[in-house]
Amino acid sequence: EALPFRLQLKIRRSEMQVNSPSPVPERAIYGFVLFLAAQLGFFLYLLWAVVPDVWLHWVGLTYWPQKYWALAGPVYLLVCLVVCFVLLFGVNMINTAPLASLHNISDAFSRSQRVDEDHAAVIPRLRDLSISEINQKFYLTQTHS
Amino acid sequence: MAEEEFTDINGNSISLECHTHSSFCKEFTVTSPKLSLRRVMVITCCVWLFAYAVFFFTANTAVLSSAIILTLVGMMVHIHFVKVDHETLLVIGSLGVQLSSSYASGRESTTFIEMSKLKDIVINEAIYMQSIIYYLCILIKDPVDSEKVSSVVPLFQSSKPRLNCLVEVYRSCQEILTESR
Numbered sequence: 001e002a003l004p005f006r007l008q009l010k011i012r013r014s015e016m017q018v019n020s021p022s023p024v025p026e027r028a029i030y031g032f033v034l035f036l037a038a039q040l041g042f043f044l045y046l047l048w049a050v051v052p053d054v055w056l057h058w059v060g061l062t063y064w065p066q067k068y069w070a071l072a073g074p075v076y077l078l079v080c081l082v083v084c085f086v087l088l089f090g091v092n093m094i095n096t097a098p099l100a101s102l103h104n105i106s107d108a109f110s111r112s113q114r115v116d117e118d119h120a121a122v123i124p125r126l127r128d129l130s131i132s133e134i135n136q137k138f139y140l141t142q143t144h145s
Numbered sequence: 146m147a148e149e150e151f152t153d154i155n156g157n158s159i160s161l162e163c164h165t166h167s168s169f170c171k172e173f174t175v176t177s178p179k180l181s182l183r184r185v186m187v188i189t190c191c192v193w194l195f196a197y198a199v200f201f202f203t204a205n206t207a208v209l210s211s212a213i214i215l216t217l218v219g220m221m222v223h224i225h226f227v228k229v230d231h232e233t234l235l236v237i238g239s240l241g242v243q244l245s246s247s248y249a250s251g252r253e254s255t256t257f258i259e260m261s262k263l264k265d266i267v268i269n270e271a272i273y274m275q276s277i278i279y280y281l282c283i284l285i286k287d288p289v290d291s292e293k294v295s296s297v298v299p300l301f302q303s304s305k306p307r308l309n310c311l312v313e314v315y316r317s318c319q320e321i322l323t324e325s326r
Binding site: 093096097099100101102104105106111131132135136138139140 | 264265267268269271272273274280282284293294295296297298299302312315316319
């Protein structure tokens with residue numbers, strides 16, 4: 001049974017609202033909490049990097065990484081970021097099919113597609129055309145150049 | 146026998162020669178630009194200057210002799226294995242297709258594909274490095290199912306002509322292939 005039109009619209013709109021990227025009060029709160037946590041984390045990191053070990057031991061905090069990592073950590077992260085950019089480019093190039101590969105001509109979906117009989121008054125099913133057919137249309141007829 | 150000037154995908158000029166032996170036999174030769182003497186000299190000078198700079202700081206004569214040997218061997222390997230002088234496509238209706246690449250040192254490498262294995266010769270577009278190029282390729286039939294394509298053999302790989310050259314070759318090939326089917 002078809003639902004009344006206004007109810008259908010409300011259901012569709014509420015389904016659509018879940019995925020929209022619009023600014024919403026909850027998102028503003030999450031963002032501000034994240035901002036505060038990041039500022040606090042940075043302040044604590046600075047504190048650990050600057051305060052001498054003796055003072056930390058005197059308070060009772062003895063098991064922290066060496067001060068060397070206060071400089072080495074950020075450097076490692078930045079180098080990692082640069083390597084990631086290069087690696088991403090490289091991974092893309094590796095995944096590109098070479099010119100001799102069959103993937104440039106067809107793939108699993110085009111090989112297993114159904115071909116319906118030709119009825120005169122019916123719009124044919126959406127399907128991949130064979131490359132020989134396309135070449136003949138483009139390059140053998142004189143209308144395209 | 147017609148010879149025309151075209152360009153390849155990088156802008157260098159190449160030439161296409163179409164030789165019609167008979168109504169069912171045609172030969173297409175794409176000639177790449179020759180090895181440029183200026184480029185060879187520039188590369189050799191750079192390598193030797195760099196080797197001399199290393200020798201100046203390390204005072205090790207093995208650097209100089211290894212640079213000389215490296216340049217010589219590199220040039221020989223490049224001429225014999227890498228630098229292609231011309232590529233030929235010979236289509237003989239109802240017999241097959243022969244592809245041959247001739248390198249700058251005179252070496253020739255030839256492949257023959259029977260007409261019964263050949264499904265079609267088409268122009269396809271594919272991603273190559275950072276751009277999309279047109280290339281001519283031979284579709285090989287699957288021995289089991291003759292409607293399926295089992296593999297693809299790209300043609301004119303070293304000279305990579307642009308679409309205008311490929312369309313000419315494609316049209317001439319299709320004249321022969323439609324008759325021989």
